[in-house]
Amino acid sequence: ILNVEQSPQSLHVQEGDSTNFTCSFPSSNFYALHWYRWETAKSPEALFVMTLNGDEKKKGRISATLNTKEGYSYLYIKGSQPEDSATYLCAFNRDGTSYGKLTFGQGTILTVHP
Amino acid sequence: GAGVSQSPSNKVTEKGKDVELRCDPISGHTALYWYRQSLGQGLEFLIYFQGNSAPDKSGLPSDRFSAERTGGSVSTLTIQRTQQEDSAVYLCASSPRTSGGENEQFFGPGTRLTVL
Numbered sequence: 001i002l003n004v005e006q007s008p009q010s011l012h013v014q015e016g017d018s019t020n021f022t023c024s025f026p027s028s029n030f031y032a033l034h035w036y037r038w039e040t041a042k043s044p045e046a047l048f049v050m051t052l053n054g055d056e057k058k059k060g061r062i063s064a065t066l067n068t069k070e071g072y073s074y075l076y077i078k079g080s081q082p083e084d085s086a087t088y089l090c091a092f093n094r095d096g097t098s099y100g101k102l103t104f105g106q107g108t109i110l111t112v113h114p
Numbered sequence: 115g116a117g118v119s120q121s122p123s124n125k126v127t128e129k130g131k132d133v134e135l136r137c138d139p140i141s142g143h144t145a146l147y148w149y150r151q152s153l154g155q156g157l158e159f160l161i162y163f164q165g166n167s168a169p170d171k172s173g174l175p176s177d178r179f180s181a182e183r184t185g186g187s188v189s190t191l192t193i194q195r196t197q198q199e200d201s202a203v204y205l206c207a208s209s210p211r212t213s214g215g216e217n218e219q220f221f222g223p224g225t226r227l228t229v230l
Contacts, residue, residue, distance in 0.1 A: 004156070032215035043117065044157075044205070046218040089157065093215025099170050100145060100215050104157035 004092045006105035013080050014113050020076045021108040023090030027071035032093040034102060035064055035075055039086040047075075047088075080112040116140065118222035120206050126228045127196055135191045135225045139208030146189050147209075147219060148173075148181060152202040160204075163189060196229045203227075 005024045013019050025033065032051045038044040048057040053068040061078045077084055087109050091102035119138045127133050139146050148160040159173040163183045174180070178197075183189040193200055203226050207219035 034215075034218070036221075041223075043223045044207075044221040046220070049216055049218050051216050091157070095215075099162045099164070100209060100217055100219070101147070101159050101162055101170060101173075102149075102157075102215070102219065103159065104149075106154075106156040 004090060004103050004105040006088075006090055006108050008108060009106065010109040010111070012111045012113065015080060015082060017080050017112075018076070018078045019080055019110070020074050021088055021110075023073045023075070023105055025071050025073070025090070025092040025103075025105075026094070027069060029095045030068045030071075030092075031095045033066055033068075033073050034091040034093070035073070036089040036091065037086045038089060038107070044089060077110075080110075082112045082114050085110055085112045118206055118208055118220050120204075120222040120225050122225055123223065124226045124228075126230065128230050129198060130195055132192065132194045133196055133227065135193075135204050135227070137189045137191070137206030137222060139187065139189070139206070140210070140220055141187070143208035143210050143220070144186065145209040145211065145217070146183060147207045148189070148191050149205045149207065150202040151205065152199075157205065160191070193227075196227075198229050201227055201229045 035047040036044040048064045050066040055066040087107040089107045091104045121136045146163040149157045162170040165186045178194045181191045203224045205224045207221045209217045
């Protein structure tokens with residue numbers, strides 16, 4: 001059984017605050033780590049796909065880091081805006097033979113208050 | 115361009131009835147995945163299609179669940195004799211390449227299934 005854990009489960013911040021969440025995953029047989037943003041009534045949307053230990057990716061105010069040896073990834077949001085309110089999902093892909101099948105964490109629900 | 119679409123968006127059914135959920139992937143995407151999210155749970159893998167074949171059905175929870183894909187495009191997930199524990203949001207995703215966890219998946223908006 002693969003366990004992907006995300007923390008915190010939910011987070012309330014004020015507009016302009018910077019915040020971060022954690023995703024932990026099995027460090028053995030690692031292949032890829034995905035981050036998705038899922039806004040209410042919309043489709044989950046990919047933010048990042050990371051495959052290499054030490055990867056750092058950035059998209060606007062959002063960035064992510066990856067440590068495959070210890071099995072964790074951080075997602076950072078700088079200067080949160082109300083439109084960042086969403087559920088943030090991380091998903092783990094175990095080695096390259098699993099057809100891209102993803103094992104998801106339960107998500108972190110972010111609410112940004114104006 | 116058009117994204118992944120799913121229908122219906124909502125489905126309410128009575129226990130014991132059969133339901134069909136449809137997924138239209140992005141044109142040209144060869145890989146197609148079904149996931150579901152039950153209340154309080156994370157997204158759970160159900161089945162993977164490569165073209166019209168399903169090399170990984172390991173996530174289907176029981177033999178009441180089946181899925182097919184035709185023409186390398188549309189996929190249908192069928193649940194027979196629905197049970198209350200089948201209530202969930204069913205999501206479909208497609209990916210342009212044959213396989214590989216390094217490929218981003220493009221998700222549809224989901225079908226919310228409620229079994230009374």
